[in-house]
Structures are given as structure tokens and as C-alpha cells.
Amino acid sequence: MANIDERNVLKNIFSYFLLILLAVVILVPFFIGIWTSFLPTADILKGNYFSTNISLTNYIDAFTNTPILRYLGNTIVVATITMFAHLLFCSMSAYAFVFLDFKYKKFFFALFMITMMLPSEAAIIPNFQTVKALGLLDHYSAMIVPSLTSAFGTFMLRQSFMQTPKELKEAADIEGLNHFQIFWKVVLPYNRISLITLGAYSFLGAWNSYLWPILVTFSNNSRVIQNGLKQLQSEETFNNWGMIQASAAIIVIPTILVLFIGQHYFKSGLNEGAVK
Amino acid sequence: MLKTSATDVIPEKKVEAKQKSKFKLTANDKYYASIFAGPSLFLLGLFVFYPMFRTLYISLFLTNTFGNTTLFVGLENYVKLISSPDFVSSMWVTLVYVVGVTFFTIAMGLLLANLASQKLPGIAIFRTLYSVTMGVSVSVAAIFWLFIFNPSAGFFTLLTKMLNLPTINWLANPTNAMWAIIITTVWMHLGFVFLVFLGAIESVPTTLYEAADVEGVSKHYQFFHITLPMISPTLFFISTITIIGSFKSFGLIDLITKGGPTNATNMLVYRIYNDAFFGGNYAKSSAEAIILTVIIAFFTYLQFKFLEKKVNY
The missing domain is CATH 1.10.3720.10 (MetI-like)
Known part of the structure; x- marks a missing residue:
């Protein structure tokens, strides 16, 4: 019996490993997009993702200059x-x-x-x-x-x-x-x-x-x-990656919130549509 | 369409007759029908049927730069298209894209749905995370991935530098650009496809798996011999809508590659748009639009046939 339990634990650990790995792969574009939206464009262009110059400047720029x-x-x-x-x-x-x-x-x-x-x-x-x-x-x-x-x-x-x-x-x-x-x-x-x-x-x-x-x-x-x-x-903002990422974040965050709230409806609706 | 409706006349009549006895009909149904169905019929006529016939008509003529027809040429526009290496390569590129997107979307969607259908503590969190790309629109997906593919500061470049690997210039090389578009498309559709597959897998009766467990059948075997056959209607549904959607792809191409490099991602709809609104060649563009219509109509028809069969079941 102990053997079976051990095997199950190992199997579960493997399942969680896969689940987390795939979640990371799917979420990486979000993480990078949203993280860089807080960084100065100069740092982004240098590839310095671990910059500590975090600010809301890009968001303020996006709202006021575009x-x-x-x-x-x-x-x-x-x-x-x-x-x-x-x-x-x-x-x-x-x-x-x-x-x-x-x-x-x-x-x-x-x-x-x-x-x-x-x-x-x-x-x-x-x-x-x-x-x-x-x-x-x-x-x-x-x-x-x-x-x-x-x-x-x-x-x-x-x-x-x-x-x-x-x-x-x-x-x-x-x-x-x-x-x-x-x-x-x-x-x-x-x-x-x-x-x-x-x-x-x-x-x-x-x-x-x-x-x-x-x-x-x-x-x-x-x-x-x-x-x-x-x-x-x-436009002239082409290389202002910080601000472009901030604009993308501004657009995507409300839709994702709506989606999470409405997920129940979506799921039942989707299945209904798929089966009929 | 006509052939099948002829064979289905008898069961359909029966349904109608039943409905008649269910719902009392009033004499002025005709008056109500024109009010209820009239607006939709008029709008579809004006913005779907008329343009379809008009496009077909234009495709049989030569046009001037204002889009007015000048000379009837019959099928010449089509012959020119089929014999033009440019168009043939475009069709080929579209096909590669459609097959790539459909294959990877389904494979990834099934993998995620199968993993997330396990009964494990905290699985709900993963279900939510996997469906998250449903909230991503074309332009947001394009921006996130454009940055990842960026040759100087992008995530992939950084990663390859860190691992001391040669850096890949994603968008400057024809093969890589196609991969870039396919990856972005699959990522964008994954949330939706995952949710649909998850719903289908969850509706497979658990007794089938219990019986297989008793027999000592491996999970791997169970997936291919129980899950896949049981969800085959959903598999078909997702395949056809993914194929249809990819044939119509436009936004990501316009935002990420603009059809390039050297036409490597210049797909059908992008061509229709460019030939008409930038090239001013409305006749050529219309002929391409009709070819697109035939392809889309074929796959939609397949889907209808299949749904009809399922409904009759």
C-alpha cells in the first residue's frame, strides 16, 4: 500500500511540475509586458530587465501624451x-x-x-x-x-x-x-x-x-x-517601449478582470455552443 | 445544402407539424414576421449578400482606380492569379500557417485541458491561468510578442545571450517570421480552446476511466482510447473554427510582419486588403476575395453537416 501512495505522491509532484511549467510559459508574455511597463525605456532598450527604476511614468505618459x-x-x-x-x-x-x-x-x-x-x-x-x-x-x-x-x-x-x-x-x-x-x-x-x-x-x-x-x-x-x-x-513613439507596454497593459487589464468575473457564464455558454 | 434538405424534408415537416399543434397560430403572423425578421434580413441583404454578388461581379471585369468596372474579361482575373507565382506562394504561405496554427492550437489545448482536468488541490488556479489569453485582443498580443521577438532588447534575444547561444533574428528571416506569427496566434487562441476542451473532457463519464483503472490500463492509453474518441465532436468543432479563423487572419500579420519579410507571411486576407486599398487593383482583389469565400464556405459547410448529424442523433 505504502508503495502505491508513494507512487501517487511522485505522480502528483510531476503533475504540479508540468502544470506550473506550462502556466509560466503561457504567462511569460504577460509578465514581461507588464513588468517592462514600469521600467524606463532606456533600461528596456539596454536589455536591463532587472532595473530597479520602477515607476508609473509610462502610464502617465500614455494617458497624457497619447x-x-x-x-x-x-x-x-x-x-x-x-x-x-x-x-x-x-x-x-x-x-x-x-x-x-x-x-x-x-x-x-x-x-x-x-x-x-x-x-x-x-x-x-x-x-x-x-x-x-x-x-x-x-x-x-x-x-x-x-x-x-x-x-x-x-x-x-x-x-x-x-x-x-x-x-x-x-x-x-x-x-x-x-x-x-x-x-x-x-x-x-x-x-x-x-x-x-x-x-x-x-x-x-x-x-x-x-x-x-x-x-x-x-x-x-x-x-x-x-x-x-x-x-x-x-508614430514618433515607435521606440518608446515602456509607454507602448503601458498602453497594452491599460487595454488588457480591464478585459481580463471582466473575464475572470464572467468566467462561469463563458464556460457554460461555450459548452452549450460547442455541443449544439 | 439543397440535396440534404431534400432528404431531411420528412423529419423537418414532422417537427413543424408538432410545433403547429403546440403553438396556436394567428392569422396576422405574416405582419408580425415582417416586423420581427425584416430588419435583420434587410441588413444582411445590404451588407452580406449584395457585397458578395458585387465582389463576384467585379472579379469578372477589369477595374479602374476608382473601383468601377471597365471591361468584361470573364475568368481572366482568376487565370492570372493561379498562374502568378506571387499568388501561388501566398496561398502556400497561408496553408502552412493554417496547418501550423491548427496543429499546435489543438495539441497545446488538449495537453492543457487534460492536465487541468485532474482532481488535484488548487487545480482551479491553473484553470483560471490557462484561460487568461481569452482576454487578450489582437493588438495586445501583437505588442507583447513584438517585444519578445525584438532583436536588440527582446526576451528571446536576452535568453539566448544568457545561454551563450547564437541569437535569432525572428522577424527578418522568412521561416522565423512564419514561426513568430504562428506562435503568437496559437498563444492568443489557447485560452478559448483550452476552456472548450476542458468542458468536453469533464463531460466524459467517469465510469469509463474507473473501468479502465480496474483493468490496469495506463493513463496514456486511456487518453488516446477513451478521452479522444469521446470528445471527437468537440475536436472537430475546434478544428473547423481554428481553420476558418486562420484563413481569415489579418490583424497579427498587419501588426507584426506586414506580410514580410519578402512576402513570407503575406497571407490571403492581407493580400486582398493590399491589392484593393493600396494597389488599387479592385478586380484582382475581388477575385482573391471570391477564392477566400469558397474556402471558408467549404469549411463552414463541413461544420454544418457535422452539427446536423449530431443534432439528429
């Missing part, structure tokens, strides 16, 4: 509006596909499914021309209007809405509620977990979007954070 707060603000506005638009339009179209009966329903649903097969990256030329013709270039709306709805969101909510218990719908019918009331008072509250999941996906999707914003924004007034870092990097 438009990073403006970029963050722009991104939050665009991502928030996109998220609410997705929640509204996707849940409405999902409702139609689940609870309404209309002509060519299958055809329209097939259209939605086909939409999911088409990469938006392939549509940039005509979409650029459309947005230009609508006079939206270099405005928030250039980033918001083309992605007000999502076929994936509709599909995901449709899968969820189909699980709404029929008793709920029947009770609503008996009470004489119309479709708007059923949608608002029965279906949306019942599927709130799926709505939260879609909201998180949509927000993160807009937050991370890179190619489309770089095409349609030209000034700091509308530039979003993902493109903003490129802008900082390409």
Missing part, C-alpha cells in the same frame, strides 16, 4: 451599441423563425445559414463603397451600421428559443398576449442566459475587430483601440 483614452472611449461606444443592436435584431429574427409561421420561412432561414458561410473579409470592397456613399466614413456609424445584426446570433438564439417550454407559450396565448408581449415578457426573460452569452460574444467581437475599422476610420476622433495601438507604434 489619445489612448479617446481610443478606449470610442471602442466602448461602438462595442456597446453593436452589442445591444445584436441582442435586439437577432432575438427578433430568432423569434420569427421559432414562433411565427410565414411564407418561405425555410428559404429565409437557409439564407441566414448561407450568410454564416460568407466571410466578411471578402466583402470589404463593396461595403467600403456603400459606407462611403452613405457618408459614414470616419464616424462611429461606419463601424456600427454594417454589423447591426448577425446571422450567427440569430442561429444561436433560435436554438435556445426552441427550448422554451410550450406551457409558457400556451399560458401566454390563453392570457391573450400578442407577439410583442410574448417576445418581451415570456421569451426574452426565459432565455436570458443565452442573451447574456450572445451579448458577451458580440461585445468582444466588436472590441477585437481590426480589419474593418482600419478601413473606415482615419482620425483619432473615431479610431478604435485595436487600430490605435498600431497608430502609436507607427
Whole structure:
């Protein structure tokens, strides 16, 4: 028996060794990025990572000498509006596909499914021309209007809405509620977990979007954070690594905090999405 | 798509009929349907279907610098692309990248998920740490790794100097630049893939492992003969979304290598972007966009087929 215990202890030690080693490998880019954000650029460029000149100078520089707060603000506005638009339009179209009966329903649903097969990256030329013709270039709306709805969101909510218990719908019918009331008072509250999941996906999707914003924004007034870092990097600040690392840290820390708080939702949402 | 829906007509009809009896239908459904589904349909039409057809149309013409079509040339743009060594090398580079990213993302994701699925004290901390890259966006990943790859002050340079090894110039050499992009991409996706694999591994019934333990089957064998087959749907799901995502990769390339050195990382979407918005060759760019669409549509279709099978199960 003692032998087996000993073997288990050895095995556990090995497991922890591997777990810690891999954690270090994954976290090294964070450690280095965040640590160097506290060091003077002169020391960083000399490769002197063990410098003791730790300060918040780079953060103060980033906030005062670069438009990073403006970029963050722009991104939050665009991502928030996109998220609410997705929640509204996707849940409405999902409702139609689940609870309404209309002509060519299958055809329209097939259209939605086909939409999911088409990469938006392939549509940039005509979409650029459309947005230009609508006079939206270099405005928030250039980033918001083309992605007000999502076929994936509709599909995901449709899968969820189909699980709404029929008793709920029947009770609503008996009470004489119309479709708007059923949608608002029965279906949306019942599927709130799926709505939260879609909201998180949509927000993160807009937050991370890179190619489309770089095409349609030209000034700091509308530039979003993902493109903003490129802008900082390409300007005179190119070699100011301390400040660039500080900007990256400013962006990444809030999202990681949100992620840790929302991890439970993400995990259940991901599994749901993966299995369905 | 059409062929399969024809064979599935019978079960689908049944479901619909059931729904009809479940939910009382009112006569003015048509009115409601246009209000509920109308906005989404209109938006998808304007920003997905119209541009798709327009891109296909442009790809069959020559264009001027304003993107207006001038002369119908049929498939000539495509023929030119396929016979251009530049484009073929771009497709090749994209393929190497997609295969590399998919392989390493899945291998690392499985390794992490398998380790973190052990019942050990404090394992929750590792689960959290492993999922941390989910919060990293393209530009942050690019900046962190650009610094690590930096030839004069980067972490890798420092490490090789400390170990007295020859320093590698990561971004100036074509092969190394490809590795740099692959490493950064895998790192960025790892958190998400880890969480999905972990969820799948945890849902494998523990009785299977208990039975294997009784039989004295090694953990290694259990992983390949119980875990992998049991999570194969998730494995398929992650493979297809990773393949699709890597074919569409743009941000990291734009930030880290700009397609270089000497086009070694000039992948499909980067080419589409450059040819249209810097080269002014909208026809060529549109033909490339259509090729991208065909590739993405194929893999998405595979995924749909598979999901459909799973749902019917």
C-alpha cells in the first residue's frame, strides 16, 4: 500500500511540475509586458530587465501624451451599441423563425445559414463603397451600421428559443398576449442566459475587430483601440517601449478582470455552443 | 445544402407539424414576421449578400482606380492569379500557417485541458491561468510578442545571450517570421480552446476511466482510447473554427510582419486588403476575395453537416 501512495505522491509532484511549467510559459508574455511597463525605456532598450527604476511614468505618459483614452472611449461606444443592436435584431429574427409561421420561412432561414458561410473579409470592397456613399466614413456609424445584426446570433438564439417550454407559450396565448408581449415578457426573460452569452460574444467581437475599422476610420476622433495601438507604434513613439507596454497593459487589464468575473457564464455558454 | 434538405424534408415537416399543434397560430403572423425578421434580413441583404454578388461581379471585369468596372474579361482575373507565382506562394504561405496554427492550437489545448482536468488541490488556479489569453485582443498580443521577438532588447534575444547561444533574428528571416506569427496566434487562441476542451473532457463519464483503472490500463492509453474518441465532436468543432479563423487572419500579420519579410507571411486576407486599398487593383482583389469565400464556405459547410448529424442523433 505504502508503495502505491508513494507512487501517487511522485505522480502528483510531476503533475504540479508540468502544470506550473506550462502556466509560466503561457504567462511569460504577460509578465514581461507588464513588468517592462514600469521600467524606463532606456533600461528596456539596454536589455536591463532587472532595473530597479520602477515607476508609473509610462502610464502617465500614455494617458497624457497619447489619445489612448479617446481610443478606449470610442471602442466602448461602438462595442456597446453593436452589442445591444445584436441582442435586439437577432432575438427578433430568432423569434420569427421559432414562433411565427410565414411564407418561405425555410428559404429565409437557409439564407441566414448561407450568410454564416460568407466571410466578411471578402466583402470589404463593396461595403467600403456603400459606407462611403452613405457618408459614414470616419464616424462611429461606419463601424456600427454594417454589423447591426448577425446571422450567427440569430442561429444561436433560435436554438435556445426552441427550448422554451410550450406551457409558457400556451399560458401566454390563453392570457391573450400578442407577439410583442410574448417576445418581451415570456421569451426574452426565459432565455436570458443565452442573451447574456450572445451579448458577451458580440461585445468582444466588436472590441477585437481590426480589419474593418482600419478601413473606415482615419482620425483619432473615431479610431478604435485595436487600430490605435498600431497608430502609436507607427508614430514618433515607435521606440518608446515602456509607454507602448503601458498602453497594452491599460487595454488588457480591464478585459481580463471582466473575464475572470464572467468566467462561469463563458464556460457554460461555450459548452452549450460547442455541443449544439 | 439543397440535396440534404431534400432528404431531411420528412423529419423537418414532422417537427413543424408538432410545433403547429403546440403553438396556436394567428392569422396576422405574416405582419408580425415582417416586423420581427425584416430588419435583420434587410441588413444582411445590404451588407452580406449584395457585397458578395458585387465582389463576384467585379472579379469578372477589369477595374479602374476608382473601383468601377471597365471591361468584361470573364475568368481572366482568376487565370492570372493561379498562374502568378506571387499568388501561388501566398496561398502556400497561408496553408502552412493554417496547418501550423491548427496543429499546435489543438495539441497545446488538449495537453492543457487534460492536465487541468485532474482532481488535484488548487487545480482551479491553473484553470483560471490557462484561460487568461481569452482576454487578450489582437493588438495586445501583437505588442507583447513584438517585444519578445525584438532583436536588440527582446526576451528571446536576452535568453539566448544568457545561454551563450547564437541569437535569432525572428522577424527578418522568412521561416522565423512564419514561426513568430504562428506562435503568437496559437498563444492568443489557447485560452478559448483550452476552456472548450476542458468542458468536453469533464463531460466524459467517469465510469469509463474507473473501468479502465480496474483493468490496469495506463493513463496514456486511456487518453488516446477513451478521452479522444469521446470528445471527437468537440475536436472537430475546434478544428473547423481554428481553420476558418486562420484563413481569415489579418490583424497579427498587419501588426507584426506586414506580410514580410519578402512576402513570407503575406497571407490571403492581407493580400486582398493590399491589392484593393493600396494597389488599387479592385478586380484582382475581388477575385482573391471570391477564392477566400469558397474556402471558408467549404469549411463552414463541413461544420454544418457535422452539427446536423449530431443534432439528429
